[in-house]
Amino acid sequence: MPRMSPPVMPVVPAPVLATPHGTVELPTFLPDGTRAAVRSTDPRDLREVGIEAVMCNAFHLAQRPGVRPVKRVGGLRRFMAWDGVVVTDSGGFQVLSLLRRQGQHSAIRPGGVVFRNPADGTKVELTPQRVIEWQFGLGSGVVIALDDCTGPEDSPAEVVASVDRTIRWFRDTRTAFDLQCRQRRLENPPLLVGVVQGGADPDQRKRCVEALVEAGAQGFGFGGWPLDGNGVLEREMFALLSASTPPEAPLFALGVGKPEHLVALCQIDRRWVFDCTIPTRDARHGRLYAFNNAPLAADGSFYQNVHILDERNHRIDEPICPTCDCPTCTRYGRSYLHHLFRVRDGQADRLATLHNLRFYTRLIEQLRAGGRALAAGPAEIGDDDT
Structure with a gap:
């Protein structure tokens, strides 16, 4: 009887984060350079230890030094002398978490968020359109839409309202994104990421994903608190995000950073972009x-x-x-x-x-x-x- 040849396994291409400033194989980890710097390091240090991309915060940078000074020198990569990929978050997580902790739900409006800047008391309006304008002005390779973040203690009604606002804000984001691309005549625009809310409710998570896909999201972030009330990683919700998004789209595990959590999520999927302050703060x-x-x-x-x-x-x-x-x-x-x-x-x-x-x-x-x-x-x- 002739010997049977072993079956040939199909070659599965590695998932990637494709940006105007380069392509990064997934999974990957981004240190947080909130204000255009990873604390205690410079860009040469980051390259020496294998970092390929960093996460900056559009809201904080818009306050100081401002978008114009960064834009004047050619964008964030030139500003911070970094030749890798720059991802910018909207800053909405920090702002909305602060407002909710202070009980200021009235500051969260249908069109965005209005609040007093704790640094100087000035009035700030955070809207989907403004967040996108900031990120284009900063020259980001990946832009993240404004979303309405909930916590594990929020009621089912608050979760539904959060998903409604997140969907509405993403549609406004997509309109603003397309306008920026037309005005700047960009042939290779940044990647647009929508953030999926829904708390621990799988139906709300699915509803949010479906709406973001329909509205044109190219990547998907895990919105809300990644841990349950007992501090355990919400693996089921992360698995749902993996299963319900287009298979080629990168997934952003926003704020997830413990080593064991990286392993746990990569057991579910390989498409993760991780970012967290844990390793630098611990250091x-x-x-x-x-x-x-x-x-x-x-x-x-x-x-x-x-x-x-x-x-x-x-x-x-x-x-x-x-x-x-x-x-x-x-x-x-x-x-x-x-x-x-x-x-x-x-x-x-x-x-x-x-x-x-x-x-x-x-x-x-x-x-x-x-x-x-x-x-x-x-x-x-x-x-x-x-």
């Missing part, structure tokens, strides 16, 4: 990450936290993570970094941030490799360097 507080010799898992067992200020690190001359190739681990031991934090030297924040960001890009590399391996056949995802 500045001396909490660093090191891989264990274990496969990636959604329970977080594949890594450990290294608290560099622990006294025992004063006597450890090995790097934070023996397998890490970041500028910090290849040059310095824990004892030196411990010393820098103790004396509050400015280098401490930079070296710690570079290490944590490299941990994330190494994690992304493993998640990408695992996805490619799964496309060709079953494979265990582990730390390639151990």
Whole structure:
């Protein structure tokens, strides 16, 4: 009997985030450069540790330094000397969360949000049209529409109202987006992302997705709080977003950033764009990450936290993570970094941030490799360097 040849597995192309400023393979992680800077680093640092794109905040940048100074020098990439991709968020999450915490629901209107800027008390109108104008003026490669964000404590009626407003605002966004493209005669416009609201109600989430697809969204963000009332990742809602959106559209896990959450969502889909302040904020507080010799898992067992200020690190001359190739681990031991934090030297924040960001890009590399391996056949995802 002739030997049967093994079946040929179809080659599944890697999902990508395609922008006017370059294409990034997915999944990917974006550090938050809210005000056009990732704290304690410069663009050369980011490239050295494998960062390909950053997330900035259109609202904050519109307040300071303003859109005009950025536009005058040629856009955000020129302004911050960054040659990678720039994604800008609307700033609506921060504004609306603040208003809801203060009980100022009346400031959320059918056409947008009106509030007092806490910095100087001036009146600010945040509308879908204005947010798009800001983002085009900043020269973003990916623009995110204004949405009405709810929290886990909001009532079903508030969730429905939030979806209604988010849909209406996205339709206004699409009109403003098309107008900007025509006025600027753009042949390669930025990617337009709509944010999906609906809380923990799958029917409302689906309704929001369907309306955003019909209105012309090219990417989809997970809106609302990503954790339930017990602090557990809303995996079912993320899975619904994956299943109900066009298969080629990138998915934005807005604000999701714990390493185990990246793994959990990549077990659902590979199309994720992650952004979060966790790795850079943790670095500045001396909490660093090191891989264990274990496969990636959604329970977080594949890594450990290294608290560099622990006294025992004063006597450890090995790097934070023996397998890490970041500028910090290849040059310095824990004892030196411990010393820098103790004396509050400015280098401490930079070296710690570079290490944590490299941990994330190494994690992304493993998640990408695992996805490619799964496309060709079953494979265990582990730390390639151990």
